[in-house]
Amino acid sequence: MNILVAVDGSDESTAALERALDVADAMGGSVTVAYAVDPSVYDLGGPAPVSGLSDADRRLIMESVEDTERRGIDVLDDAAAFAADRGQPVETELLYGDPVRAITAFAESEGFDAIYVGHRGRSERTERLVGSVAKGIVERTSITVTVVR
Known part of the structure; x- marks a missing residue:
């Protein structure tokens, strides 16, 4: 069984990775961990600086591709280290685009048997x-x- 795990650095995605590792270990399968780089979240508040926490909560900040890639690589490295600590190697993939489309397209094109994902990601907002x-x-x-x- 070949499993793809979508991660974003949240506790829930780590729980998904842990569950996928358990299943892959029991079934003699493999795990690939993927992070989707999607810097298409825009600042909805205009060019003025954020004035406080309540203002920040109402705004989304656009990230550069480089910042998003760096965070994605860090998340993938953390996931690989988590798996290695459990004695289970994983492959990692940095994908680009909307996470839903990128994850599903990759899973289908590579013939994965299952996808594991956390219930809630890093940002409820x-x-x-x-x-x-x-x-x-x-x-x-x-x-x-x-x-x-």
Whole structure:
């Protein structure tokens, strides 16, 4: 069984990785961990600096591709270290684009048997505005998806 785990650095994505490692170990399978670089989140507040926490909570900040790539590489390195600490090697993939489309397209093109994803990602605020990645993956693919809490 070949499993793809979508990670974003959240506790939930680490739980998904842990569950996927357990399943792969029990079934003699492999795990690939993927992070999708998507710097398409824009600052909704204009060019003025953020004036406080309440203002920051209402705004999304656009990140550069380089910053998003660096964070993605860090998340993938952390996931690989987590797996290595458990004695299980993983492959890592840095993908580009909308996470739902990037993860599902990669999973389908590479013939994965299952996708594991955390129930809730790093930012509830972003999820409210742009939607749940887990929900989008479930709706977009015919591959078995396990959503881990």
